[in-house]
Amino acid sequence: MLRLTCASISAQQQVSPSLRFTDLAAGDTVTVRTVFDGLSMRSRFLRFHAGRSMLPLRMQQRLADVRPGSHEAHVAVLDDRPVGIVRWIRYAEEPQNAELAIEVIDAVQAGGIGRQLAARAARSAMAAGVQWFLAYIDESNADLRAWALSYGATIDRRDRGLLRLPVPALLAAVDGPISDRHLHRCT
Numbered sequence: 001m002l003r004l005t006c007a008s009i010s011a012q013q014q015v016s017p018s019l020r021f022t023d024l025a026a027g028d029t030v031t032v033r034t035v036f037d038g039l040s041m042r043s044r045f046l047r048f049h050a051g052r053s054m055l056p057l058r059m060q061q062r063l064a065d066v067r068p069g070s071h072e073a074h075v076a077v078l079d080d081r082p083v084g085i086v087r088w089i090r091y092a093e094e095p096q097n098a099e100l101a102i103e104v105i106d107a108v109q110a111g112g113i114g115r116q117l118a119a120r121a122a123r124s125a126m127a128a129g130v131q132w133f134l135a136y137i138d139e140s141n142a143d144l145r146a147w148a149l150s151y152g153a154t155i156d157r158r159d160r161g162l163l164r165l166p167v168p169a170l171l172a173a174v175d176g177p178i179s180d181r182h183l184h185r186c187t
């Protein structure tokens, strides 16, 4: 069981970082499952749009089916435990667009890890020529939607749950050092 608090994570990031980032290896369903296991039912609902108690094997395999340029995923690892994953999956018919999905385990949310994952996804997507992220962010996830809208996301006209995010604007918003706000939010 991970017992770190947000405050200790932020301090560690600033002083002696035990947080690192890596790419998800193709077929690594263990990492996919480990992060899923650390999500509350609420976070699972927000991420998977259903209150899942487990991830079916086929979905684990799909989430681990990474391929350079079409499905890339980055993992945040804290004290050797995977605590978050961001992924983008390119639309084959619209290669300038990719679906973005992100999750950070509840024990370490609001500590700046999601922001750093988003920066990594934006960088790898831009390198691959992706210009827009499409993200399903539930209407009840008001804070996250407000944050995305403040950095240039727009709401899809036909599906209000779908946000369209310009990748360069996202990168500009999330790139940079962790802010003091994270410390304040977590203490």
Ligand SMILES: CC(C)(COP(=O)(O)OP(=O)(O)OC[C@H]1O[C@@H](n2cnc3c(N)ncnc32)[C@H](O)[C@@H]1OP(=O)(O)O)[C@@H](O)C(=O)NCCC(=O)NCCS
Binding pocket: 042, 043, 044, 046, 047, 100, 101, 102, 103, 104, 105, 108, 109, 110, 111, 112, 113, 114, 115, 116, 135, 136, 137, 138, 141, 143, 144, 147, 179, 181, 182
């Ligand atoms: C969304 C999520 C990945 C954010 O990860 P995190 O490590 O908690 O996020 P951070 O601490 O890096 O915050 C990133 C920014 O998002 C905002 N934010 C993210 N989640 C927020 C929340 N639940 N409440 C308030 N603000 C939030 C913060 O204001 C922050 O902006 P700032 O850096 O300018 O202060 C995480 O909360 C999560 O896994 N939620 C459940 C799954 C989900 O909602 N996924 C998104 C849809 S795919």
